[in-house]
Amino acid sequence: MSERISVFFEQALNIKPISQLECIQCKHKLERPYKEKEYVNKAVDDKCPKCQSPMYVKAIYVYPQPKQF
Amino acid sequence: MQMVLFNSINIVIYQLLPPSQTNDFYSFLLSLFYFLIFIMFFVSMLFPGLQLSLFTTFSLRRIGDKITILDELDLKSKKTLAEQLKKFGADGEKLSEHVRELTEFFEISPVDRDPAGILNRLEYILDLTRYRFRSLLKLYAPKVDENALSTLEDTASIAQVIHLINRIAKHYYNMAKKFKNYYIAQQVEFILPFLIDMAKNYFRALPATTLEVPIGDGIGPMVIARMYKEFGVNETKELGNEMVVGEAEFQNRKLLLMKASGPAGRVGKPGAAVKQLVKSLEGKVNLIVTIDAALKLEGEETGEIAQGVGAAIGDPGPEKYKIEESALEYRIPLVAIIIKQGFNDAISPMIKTIADKVDDVVNRVKNLVLETVPEGGIALIVGIGNTLGIGNAS
Numbered sequence: 252m253s254e255r256i257s258v259f260f261e262q263a264l265n266i267k268p269i270s271q272l273e274c275i276q277c278k279h280k281l282e283r284p285y286k287e288k289e290y291v292n293k294a295v296d297d298k299c300p301k302c303q304s305p306m307y308v309k310a311i312y313v314y315p316q317p318k319q320f
Numbered sequence: 321m322q323m324v325l326f327n328s329i330n331i332v333i334y335q336l337l338p339p340s341q342t343n344d345f346y347s348f349l350l351s352l353f354y355f356l357i358f359i360m361f362f363v364s365m366l367f368p369g370l371q372l373s374l375f376t377t378f379s380l381r382r383i384g385d386k387i388t389i390l391d392e393l394d395l396k397s398k399k400t401l402a403e404q405l406k407k408f409g410a411d412g413e414k415l416s417e418h419v420r421e422l423t424e425f426f427e428i429s430p431v432d433r434d435p436a437g438i439l440n441r442l443e444y445i446l447d448l449t450r451y452r453f454r455s456l457l458k459l460y461a462p463k464v465d466e467n468a469l470s471t472l473e474d475t476a477s478i479a480q481v482i483h484l485i486n487r488i489a490k491h492y493y494n495m496a497k498k499f500k501n502y503y504i505a506q507q508v509e510f511i512l513p514f515l516i517d518m519a520k521n522y523f524r525a526l527p528a529t530t531l532e533v534p535i536g537d538g539i540g541p542m543v544i545a546r547m548y549k550e551f552g553v554n555e556t557k558e559l560g561n562e563m564v565v566g567e568a569e570f571q572n573r574k575l576l577l578m579k580a581s582g583p584a585g586r587v588g589k590p591g592a593a594v595k596q597l598v599k600s601l602e603g604k605v606n607l608i609v610t611i612d613a614a615l616k617l618e619g620e621e622t623g624e625i626a627q628g629v630g631a632a633i634g635d636p637g638p639e640k641y642k643i644e645e646s647a648l649e650y651r652i653p654l655v656a657i658i659i660k661q662g663f664n665d666a667i668s669p670m671i672k673t674i675a676d677k678v679d680d681v682v683n684r685v686k687n688l689v690l691e692t693v694p695e696g697g698i699a700l701i702v703g704i705g706n707t708l709g710i711g712n713a714s
Contacts, residue, residue, distance in 0.1 A: 256389050263524045266669055268533045290583035292545050292711040311533050311709055312675040
C-alpha cells in the first residue's frame with residue numbers, strides 16, 4: 252500500500268468531531284471535543300462557565316482538513 | 321519531393337562517414353545510434369499491432385496499480401461493517417459470509433418501457449429493498465435496536481456502494497485484459513480517478529456512521545432542530561414513515577416544522593408525510609418550504625445558500641412527486657432553499673463551514689414566512705436529509 256493511501260486512511264478514520272455547546276440562559280457558546288452518544292439538541296451535564304446554567308449541544312462538526320489527495 | 325528525399329539521403333550518408341573524415345569518433349557513435357533509432361521507427365511502423373500491444377500493456381499496468389487502492393477501500397469498509405455487526409452480536413464464524421451477502425445485495429429497477437404507474441412500482445421496490453435489507457441486518461446482528469439499526473443500515477449501504485464501485489472498475493479492467501483491448505483500457509484509465517475519488521468520499525462517511533455524528537446532508541434536519549430550540553418546541557408528533565413534526569408560533573403565524581426522526585441515521589419519507597399532513601389540514605397551508613443540501617458546481621463556495629421554486633429533495637422520485645402533487649392539488653406555493661456543498665462534504669461528517677450556515681437559513685425561512693404567509697396562516701417547513709446525530713425537540 253502506498254504511503255499516500257495509508258495517510259488517507261489515517262486521516263479519514265481518525266476524525267475529531269467538535270460539539271458546540273450553548274447556554275440556555277445567556278446563549279454563551281463554547282467548543283469541546285465530541286463525546287460518544289451526543290447529538291444536536293441534547294441537554295448535556297456541562298455548566299455555562301459564565302452563569303452556571305445548563306447547556307445543550309447546538310451543533311456537531313469537524314474542522315475541514317486540507318485536501319492533499 | 322525528390323529533392324527533399326535526395327537531401328535526406330545525403331545527410332544520412334554524411335552522418336555515417338568514418339571518423340577520419342569527421343575527426344570525431346564519439347560523434348560517429350552518436351550518429352549511428354540516431355540512425356538505428358530512425359530505422360527502428362520505420363520498422364515499427366510496419367508492425368502497428370506491436371505498438372498498440374505495448375501501449376495496452378503499459379495502460380493495464382497503470383490501471384492495476386490504481387485498482388489496488390479500490391481493493392484497500394473495499395476491504396477496509398467491509399472490515400468496519402464486520403466490526404459493527406460483531407458489536408451487535410453477530411456470529412463470529414459466519415461474519416465474512418454475512419458481510420459478503422450484505423455487500424452483494426442488489427435491487428432491480430422497475431421496467432420503464434411502459435412508464436404508466438412507474439413511480440408506484442419504484443416506491444414499492446424501494447420499500448421492499450429497505451425492508452429486506454433491514455431484515456437481513458436484524459438477522460445477522462440480533463442485538464441491534466431500532467435506532468442503531470438505521471445507523472447500521474447506513475454503514476452497510478456505504479460498504480455496499482464501495483464494493484460496487486470496485487466490482488465495476490475490476491470488470492472493465494479484466495475485460496480489457498482478456499481481449500487485450502487498448503480502447504477499453506483507455507476508457508477505464510480515464511474514468512478510474514473519478515471512481516477512486518467517489519469511493520474515497522464514501523469511505524470518509526464511514527466514521528460518521530460509527531461515531532453517529534451529523535453529515536453534510538443533515539443540514540436540512542439541523543435547521544429544523546435549531547428552529548425547535550429557537551421557538552421552544554418541547555415535543556414532536558410522530559407522523560409515521562419515520563417523520564416527526566413540531567408546532568411553533570411565529571408572529572401570529574403557525575409553523576409546522578418537519579424532519580426525519582433523529583438522532584439515528586434516517587431520511588424518512590418526507591413526501592408521504594407532507595401529503596398526509598396537508599390532507600389532514602384540508603389544504604389550508606399557505607406555504608411549503610423544503611430545505612436540503614444540494615451539490616455545488618466546481619468553483620462555487622461550500623455553504624452558499626440559494627432559494628428557488630419546487631421541491632428540494634434528492635430521492636429517486638416518489639417522495640418528490642408526492643410533495644409536488646400535494647402542492648398542486650391545493651395550489652400551495654412550493655419554495656426550495658438549498659445549501660450548496662460538494663459530494664464529499666454531503667456524505668462525510670459535517671464541516672464547520674456548513675454548520676455555521678444554519679442560522680442564516682433559519683433567518684431566510686423567517687423572512688420568507690413573513691413575506692408570503694398572512695397572519696393566522698400556516699407554513700409547513702420540511703428539513704430534507706439524513707438526520708444522523710441530530711435530535712428532535714428536547
